[in-house]
Amino acid sequence: xxxxxxxxxxxxxxxxxxxxxxxxxxxxxxxxxxxxxxxxxxxxxxxxxxxxxxxxxxxxxxxxxxxxxxxxxxxxxxxxxxxxxxxxxxxxxxxxxxxxxxxxxxxxxxxxxxxxxxxxxxxxxxxxxxxxxxxxxxxxxxxxxxxxxxxxxxxxxxxxxxxxxxxxxxxxxxxxxxxxxxxxxxxxxxxxxxxxxxxxxxxxxxxxxxxxxxxxxxxxxxxxxxxxxxxxxxxxxxxxxxxxxxxxxxxxxxxxxxxxxxxxxxxxxxxxxxxxxxxxxxxxxxxxxxxxxxxxxxxxxxxxxxxxxxxxxxxxxxxxxxxxxxxxxxxxxxxxxxxxxxxxxxxxxxxxxxxxxxxxxxxxxxxxxxxxxxxxxxxxxxxxxxxxxxxxxxxxxxxxxxxxxxxxxxxxxxxxxxxxxxxxxxxxxxxxxx
Numbered sequence: 001x002x003x004x005x006x007x008x009x010x011x012x013x014x015x016x017x018x019x020x021x022x023x024x025x026x027x028x029x030x031x032x033x034x035x036x037x038x039x040x041x042x043x044x045x046x047x048x049x050x051x052x053x054x055x056x057x058x059x060x061x062x063x064x065x066x067x068x069x070x071x072x073x074x075x076x077x078x079x080x081x082x083x084x085x086x087x088x089x090x091x092x093x094x095x096x097x098x099x100x101x102x103x104x105x106x107x108x109x110x111x112x113x114x115x116x117x118x119x120x121x122x123x124x125x126x127x128x129x130x131x132x133x134x135x136x137x138x139x140x141x142x143x144x145x146x147x148x149x150x151x152x153x154x155x156x157x158x159x160x161x162x163x164x165x166x167x168x169x170x171x172x173x174x175x176x177x178x179x180x181x182x183x184x185x186x187x188x189x190x191x192x193x194x195x196x197x198x199x200x201x202x203x204x205x206x207x208x209x210x211x212x213x214x215x216x217x218x219x220x221x222x223x224x225x226x227x228x229x230x231x232x233x234x235x236x237x238x239x240x241x242x243x244x245x246x247x248x249x250x251x252x253x254x255x256x257x258x259x260x261x262x263x264x265x266x267x268x269x270x271x272x273x274x275x276x277x278x279x280x281x282x283x284x285x286x287x288x289x290x291x292x293x294x295x296x297x298x299x300x301x302x303x304x305x306x307x308x309x310x311x312x313x314x315x316x317x318x319x320x321x322x323x324x325x326x327x328x329x330x331x332x333x334x335x336x337x338x339x340x341x342x343x344x345x346x347x348x349x350x351x352x353x354x355x356x357x358x359x360x361x362x363x364x365x366x367x368x369x370x371x372x373x374x375x376x377x378x379x380x381x382x383x384x385x386x387x388x389x390x391x392x393x394x395x396x397x398x399x400x401x402x403x404x405x406x407x408x409x410x411x412x413x414x415x416x417x418x419x420x421x422x423x424x425x426x427x428x429x430x431x432x433x434x
Contacts, residue, residue, distance in 0.1 A: 008417025015410065019297045026303035041303040048111050050314030050388065051096070051253065056110040059119055059250045063103045063243035072102060075242045080105055082126075082238045088387075089234030091310055096385075104248065110314075115250035125194050125244055126235040130178065133187035138178040143171025147236035149229040152218060161223035163233045165216065172215030179203045180211030191219050193232070265318055269325075273299070276329055284336050286425045290411035291332040294403040298328055298396075301403070305395045316389040324396020327371065331404035335360040336428065343423045350416045352426060357409055364404065371397050 029040035039046040048054075067075055080097055083105060087095040096108040128141035146166045154160040167175055182189050183203040190200045199221040203212070223229050277295065280288035302321070306313065339356030347355060371393070378390035412426075 320392030328400035
């Protein structure tokens with residue numbers, strides 16, 4: 001065995017072990033450090049399931065207002081938009097938010113068994129106000145451009161949970177004036193959310209001449225969990241509700257399909273993927289085997305993305321997964337057909353692989369970019385279930401581009417390096433050179 005072939009075998013084994021590690025970690029979980037573990041895909045609570053698969057809570061709110069007609073219609077559209085944004089900010093893209101009457105809105109939140117939790121999180125009016133020592137409102141949430149959950153140094157040197165605010169230009173001017181006055185008088189500025197005092201910081205006298213400039217502010221308080229500042233930041237970013245809301249109905253619903261249907265879907269998907277792998281290995285020979293290894297990596301990477309993004313998975317999301325797998329297989333088929341054509345022109349295995357990928361690249365890239373554009377349109381213009389479908393399809397398309405154009409190519413080149421150089425090994429079964 002010469003050095004080049006031994007090197008090819010060694011590199012192939014290393015790449016194969018890396019793929020096995022990724023797949024095993026996605027399925028069984030992996031420790032990031034001594035105290036933190038990234039759970040496996042099948043462990044309880046790893047993936048959020050949609051209302052149709054896991055059940056959840058349904059709450060109907062009614063606006064407390066005397067508005068009627070077009071004024072009420074516009075106001076309720078605003079309330080629906082704000083509540084939709086709050087749900088999206090929490091990563092609940094599969095949650096539904098829809099109007100059920102002239103003055104009522106219903107939200108359906110998957111995997112939340114306690115309706116009171118949904119009520120507490122989403123019916124807050126979320127009116128943010130900064131008030132001076134006399135109780136005068138000097139700044140409101142309308143002057144906030146973005147709110148970000150963060151940790152900042154406290155006076156005792158520890159890290160405290162807070163929400164960092166980036167103010168608009170008008171807000172920055174008002175904030176500078178308010179802090180200038182507070183610093184000069186030795187008073188405080190109270191920060192209120194829905195008339196509840198969150199914090200009441202004083203302003204150092206060094207700002208008596210200029211106030212606090214820069215257009216940034218921090219909301220700190222008695223926060224104990226990062227989820228609290230995430231919720232507060234999300235509500236501020238989504239904006240205040242136009243109307244106060246009251247609960248007219250709340251209930252817990254069971255899964256439409258349940259865990260058994262999810263398990264059946266997973267088993268059916270696994271069987272389908274296995275049949276595709278068997279077909280590719282038999283029909284496309286060496287390229288089919290390498291594509292099957294790439295598909296295994298595809299599945300592992302997809303699992304990792306689902307775990308990390310914590311996307312809600314519904315039947316529509318599963319449809320996106322299945323469609324993206326089909327596109328991944330299709331990309332490999334296009335490549336292998338181009339390789340076959342190169343071999344029919346009398347080229348060596350290595351030259352055929354190189355030429356096949358070059359000829360297939362444009363077609364694969366064009367089709368996937370078109371799909372990505374469609375995903376973007378669905379995500380930004382759709383809501384709820386449509387966003388979930390777009391999210392899983394987008395993730396799958398991006399991963400399939402990587403596995404088909406990079407991993408499969410690397411594996412085929414390594415096959416040549418290992419001494420598998422007969423053109424017949426890279427031609428689909430039953431096909432012969434003309």
